Amino acid sequence: MAKQLVFGHQNPDTDAIAAAIAYAYLEKQKGYDTEAVALGEPNDETQYALKYFRTDAPRVVKTVSNEVDKVMLVDHNEPQQSAPDIDKVTVTHVIDHHRIQNFNTAQPLYYHAEPVGCVSTIIYEEYQMAGVEIPKNIAGLMASAIISDTLLLKSPTTTAKDRTALAALAQEAGIDPKKYGLTMLKAGTNIAGKPAAE
């Protein structure tokens, strides 16, 4: 089976990076030849999570059609937020929690979206449906994504499914969601790397 890239939106947040890593791993277990990549460098918060769970940052790519014919999208669907050459490849899978805008395909595809607080919550469901065990470091990254997207389950977009997924993933990853989460969110607001005048 030809290789497929799996990636989230431009200017990636923790969910875009974690979901790409988590979904690429899951689809690889199903027989796809996947590689998680990113359309930009991880931000400070995401770097904290990647370091904590001892996971390499996904390779950053500028374009995708120079490498593959087919891709899988996570945490976005709008072409404006995707790879600049997204119109030159076939999207076979989308896992998302945003509105659908300007997303058109020539062929049927796998599309799983739900109105929940974080796409990693949906990917947690996908693992359960497939009966695939989530590696500890990936569970930690998915928990980080839910903490990030829902601001520790406090955002108005938070649903019961996000709560259930975070509790299960945090246990799997061996973290206390509140304690770890506050430190991670704080790392994202770190003044290091910001202009000195601030």
Added chain:
Amino acid sequence: MAKQLVFGHQNPDTDAIAAAIAYAYLEKQKGYDTEAVALGEPNDETQYALKYFRTDAPRVVKTVSNEVDKVMLVDHNEPQQSAPDIDKVTVTHVIDHHRIQNFNTAQPLYYHAEPVGCVSTIIYEEYQMAGVEIPKNIAGLMASAIISDTLLLKSPTTTAKDRTALAALAQEAGIDPKKYGLTMLKAGTNIAGKPAAE
């Protein structure tokens, strides 16, 4: 919870009708106030299936925004194939097996599409995920839809999931898929009602 209409595409085929009935029932078990309707009269094949499984045809509606604010779509997503006033309501759920074209939403929604031969195959999965038992007559209609869309599992769009779903639904409905299916497909090509010259 405000009432929602559930419907398939214009000029409904057996899948559009069966999927509306099956998904409306499933979502009702989840607490939604749903009614399956249709954007046209059932064709000869569908009428045969409805009669065989002693199920009333869904009410035919010309427009939807005069009745409800929110709808669920099955077996289509393209506005051109939907209710003429689809732009005046909010689509909260889509279950489909077609390409995505000109389908835009203002808000996140539940969207479950897979590249399989029949949308009733996906709805069978939805019942399994929800742990809801399929009533015998609805199982029969879903089996009829798979037989119709895949021409008894012979169309090139047929997948392993369609085979699995048809076998399970046929057993549930107490039919022999081949024997029942050939009679149903034949009913759809009935010369009754066709011009006398033929």
